[in-house]
Amino acid sequence: MNPLFHMFFQQYRFLVNRLNDTLKEFGLYNSQWTILFLLHQEGPMSLTSIWKYLNVEAPTITRTVARLEKLGLVERQQGDDRREKIVSLTPEAIELFPKVENSIMTFEEKMVSNLTGEEQEQLAMLLKKMKG
Amino acid sequence: MNPLFHMFFQQYRFLVNRLNDTLKEFGLYNSQWTILFLLHQEGPMSLTSIWKYLNVEAPTITRTVARLEKLGLVERQQGDDRREKIVSLTPEAIELFPKVENSIMTFEEKMVSNLTGEEQEQLAMLLKKMKG
DNA sequence: TGAAATTGTTTAACTAGGTAAATAAAAAGA
DNA sequence: TCTTTTTATTTACCTAGTTAAACAATTTCA
Numbered sequence: 001m002n003p004l005f006h007m008f009f010q011q012y013r014f015l016v017n018r019l020n021d022t023l024k025e026f027g028l029y030n031s032q033w034t035i036l037f038l039l040h041q042e043g044p045m046s047l048t049s050i051w052k053y054l055n056v057e058a059p060t061i062t063r064t065v066a067r068l069e070k071l072g073l074v075e076r077q078q079g080d081d082r083r084e085k086i087v088s089l090t091p092e093a094i095e096l097f098p099k100v101e102n103s104i105m106t107f108e109e110k111m112v113s114n115l116t117g118e119e120q121e122q123l124a125m126l127l128k129k130m131k132g
Numbered sequence: 133m134n135p136l137f138h139m140f141f142q143q144y145r146f147l148v149n150r151l152n153d154t155l156k157e158f159g160l161y162n163s164q165w166t167i168l169f170l171l172h173q174e175g176p177m178s179l180t181s182i183w184k185y186l187n188v189e190a191p192t193i194t195r196t197v198a199r200l201e202k203l204g205l206v207e208r209q210q211g212d213d214r215r216e217k218i219v220s221l222t223p224e225a226i227e228l229f230p231k232v233e234n235s236i237m238t239f240e241e242k243m244v245s246n247l248t249g250e251e252q253e254q255l256a257m258l259l260k261k262m263k264g
Numbered sequence: 265t266g267a268a269a270t271t272g273t274t275t276a277a278c279t280a281g282g283t284a285a286a287t288a289a290a291a292a293g294a
Numbered sequence: 295t296c297t298t299t300t301t302a303t304t305t306a307c308c309t310a311g312t313t314a315a316a317c318a319a320t321t322t323c324a
Binding site: 056 | 236
């Protein structure tokens, strides 16, 4: 077994766990934050736009958006096409956003602080190249 | 949000999905294969040794080993310390092993075929450095 | 020695990914 | 037009990770 893969998976779990630690004080999980971040950047989106952007299957997004709705951070409304549901941030989410963003930025900086800017670019390049 | 993290998570999901595709013909999932591989390499191990090695929590291993036992690929027997259970491969697992290993090796080679040996080492180095 | 602390495993309940199949609305075509 | 196909979402069920808490066996130590 190529040790690169083992290391990659280890690193993934480490990152996700630390990310969830960071989000804990806001009562959020990483996948919830990912959706909030996307909606903040792009504005209201349909579920399909979300899962296509994130490269994840539809049921995953249905579930996480439902959870965010229960938390009062997101609203769903019917689109012109009555099949689709448009998801948007609530005022509470918009108010919460900068606090979480700040924590996340600090976290991300800490995570890559051992790498120079050049090394970060190299890592991104190698990851992208791997996929083909 | 540092795009490095987004890319990293995308790449992770891509890898796991392709890995599970590869294992599908054997009726296995990636975490099951990981444990089989470890036992093949190290010989019989206690549950605690397994989860410490894999850097995962104990209940995850309890569950996956139970599944492997049901599949007839693994046996659990009491250790000298009667709290611990020693997990070992069954003859069926030992017979199955080289076939799966072969598929996995082909898969792994394909996944990194865009990278030179040097780039692979660099990637491993950068991943390790990231964690700190 | 016997009480307290630690260790190994398990159970329960949560998030987060996947596939398969159902349903309703819209679009396409004969 | 109306039947068929496609699209958007959801439901159900699987693997796989997490934490918290329970339990039994072992170790520690007063």
